[in-house]
Amino acid sequence: DAGVIQSPRHEVTEMGQEVTLRCKPISGHNSLFWYRQTMMRGLELLIYFNNNVPIDDSGMPEDRFSAKMPNASFSTLKIQPSEPRDSAVYFCASRPVGGPGNEQFFGPGTRLTVL
Amino acid sequence: EDQVTQSPEALRLQEGESSSLNCSYTVSGLRGLFWYRQDPGKGPEFLFTLYSAGEEKEKERLKATLTKKESFLHITAPKPEDSATYLCAVQADVNYGGSQGNLIFGKGTKLSVKP
Numbered sequence: 001d002a003g004v005i006q007s008p009r010h011e012v013t014e015m016g017q018e019v020t021l022r023c024k025p026i027s028g029h030n031s032l033f034w035y036r037q038t039m040m041r042g043l044e045l046l047i048y049f050n051n052n053v054p055i056d057d058s059g060m061p062e063d064r065f066s067a068k069m070p071n072a073s074f075s076t077l078k079i080q081p082s083e084p085r086d087s088a089v090y091f092c093a094s095r096p097v098g099g100p101g102n103e104q105f106f107g108p109g110t111r112l113t114v115l
Numbered sequence: 116e117d118q119v120t121q122s123p124e125a126l127r128l129q130e131g132e133s134s135s136l137n138c139s140y141t142v143s144g145l146r147g148l149f150w151y152r153q154d155p156g157k158g159p160e161f162l163f164t165l166y167s168a169g170e171e172k173e174k175e176r177l178k179a180t181l182t183k184k185e186s187f188l189h190i191t192a193p194k195p196e197d198s199a200t201y202l203c204a205v206q207a208d209v210n211y212g213g214s215q216g217n218l219i220f221g222k223g224t225k226l227s228v229k230p
Contacts, residue, residue, distance in 0.1 A: 093158070102146070
């Protein structure tokens with residue numbers, strides 16, 4: 001199994017530009033999560049999906065952030081327009097159906113730098 | 116407000132020097148407590164899930180324990196390859212207002228083991 005796949009691994013952009021982060025969850029997992037990690041705030045949940053439907057987006061910081069999951073094997077997190085304070089590492093994680101626990105499996109992350 | 120506090124922020128050990136990491140939590144109804152390991156430049160890797168006070172889980176040199184207010188990750192005779200940041204997270208029970216998927220993470224303990 002390839003694990004959770006994220007792209008790009010690194011993104012450097014200028015303030016005001018649109019940024020799109022991509023995630024492919026582990027096949028067969030029905031829940032998908034987007035997190036943001038910074039030194040100051042640690043790891044924070046932004047949004048999560050069950051069966052491609054957004055369940056809780058209370059962690060999305062503002063309207064500049066949006067997330068979609070058009071099918072079970074793909075999700076995007078978009079920031080438009082981007083700002084320097086959005087610089088962070090963004091992780092995608094997935095969780096299997098009916099697993100023994102609620103453990104989530106994380107991707108390698110996308111390091112975003114907004115200049 | 117549900118929250119997780121980990122201590123110490125950083126810990127330096129000599130190879131073979133056993134120690135413990137602490138995770139204190141405040142949550143309205145604990146659904147589960149999770150330990151993850153995170154290596155630099157990578158996503159968190161799942162280690163353990165604990166569900167009730169008194170429960171213990173072991174994996175190689177690591178043992179996690181849980182009380183009603185805190186969890187400990189005991190590291191016995193650590194090796195340099197155990198160096199990483201260890202993250203603790205809690206999930207609140209949905210019957211107490213918790214979100215089904217929301218894991219609340221602590222900021223982690225960065226462990227360094229010197230040969």
